[in-house]
Amino acid sequence: MIRIFSYGLVIILALGLGANWIIEKALDSHEIPLIKPVPEFSFVNHKGKSFSNDNFQNKITVLDFMFTSCTGPCPLMTLNMSKLYEAFSNEREVQFVSITVDPTTDDQKKLDEYSDLIGVHDDRWHFLWSDLDSIKGLKRDGFMLFSDNLPQGHAIKFVLIDQNGNIRKYFDGTDDSSQEILKKDIVQLLKDFRS
């Protein structure tokens, strides 16, 4: 009986140590790569204020490309972005940026109305516009996202940018489980930034 008991104890101890090692590996495995800095640009936001790459400094940013009259994947992307906007509503260092890919329709007034419509109530979410060529250039060369057939052919990615203006990771803006990973990564960047 004592022999069985000690065998059991050894097995349990081994399982416990093994599991502990695996769990620690898992918790340490969330790496956020460093891709490249966002290049210089200067656009205008929905309040008519200038917004440039300098505005990424000291903020964790989630950025996407959209247009207000889009009926394809954009409503889902906007919904997901709103959820993030609400989830981090107490964190001043987390901001959201949506750049229109249809600047002829989406002027400043239209973007301002749109921000009201989806419930933006503070200055943590910026809607940017500029001329189409600058937007295309930034999207293609700055963010490495396809931009041949704008506005319809815009990317559905959310881009995570750190407090130094570096692109860190891309996420599918329409996928639920990608959103969960994005949330975790925002938390991690925020904690690193604060410490």
Place this chain on the structure above:
Amino acid sequence: MQLFRNFTLLSTGLTYILIFIGGMVRVAGAGMGCPDWPKCFGRWIPPTSLDQLPDHIDPAKFNLVLAWIEYGNRLFGALVGLSIAITLYLGLKYCSHLPRIKWPLIVAFCLTLFEGWLGSVLVKTVLNPFTITLHLFFALIIVMLLVFVAQEVYYINNTESEIHSKYPVGMKSLFTIMAIILLAEVVLGTEIRGGLEMIRKENPMIDSQFLIDMLGPFKYAHSILGILITILSVINWFVLVKISIKPSSLMVQTSTLVIILILFQIVSGEVLVFLKFMPIIQLFHLWIASWILGLISVQYVAWQRSMITND
């Protein structure tokens, strides 16, 4: 027949290890390690680099460590399924005339298939907390059925067991109540875990202490049920060890072990709150609960055995 006996024990042991591995996946946060099912990123062997991913899956989801933890769970699950299938085959071959062995095995096998399907639902619903609880609940039912069968098969060759012991007639109600409360306690415990995660989903930056405070009422209910189980297990020990006539050593040892394990659960439960839900303790807190359930099954079968042999 000896092969069948070995397989009942093997299946029971493997299922216990699978519950442990499943709990590990949960506390390691690896449940979505493979975003598709049954394959992992469209492959039968999980990918090792980003360029092996299929186009339709977001590369942001790829994490080599989590993918292998989740896939290991699936592979081990398949192994357990195979072991239970062989056990069922052998059971039908040797014991199809014994309904007490045949039916629990058939039910255990069907539930195992159901568990596999639930695994796919979990991935599709991005780990819906209710489905997680259901997944664990049926795993506990399966392991109890397997314990039941293993012991019944043991008694076929050991006809002398429990023959001299006499236990009170009404023990069935006590075992049933204990099993039900234990299952309720496990469900409540996993709901606490699920609740923590749901709040974290809405408020990712929430402070752990604040979370624990918010879960006050749940924790309260969990503690009350815990106290109830402790009292019942002491009564159980008293009746089986002190009141019964010549209780078998199996009964005495399992009764004592149940009390020791429940003490462990009380301590580990408090440590969990104190240490802000340390993963390895969460894992053992859950796993030991499945042991207690198994021990209650063992006692139930032994008690029934003595009722039959004393008739």
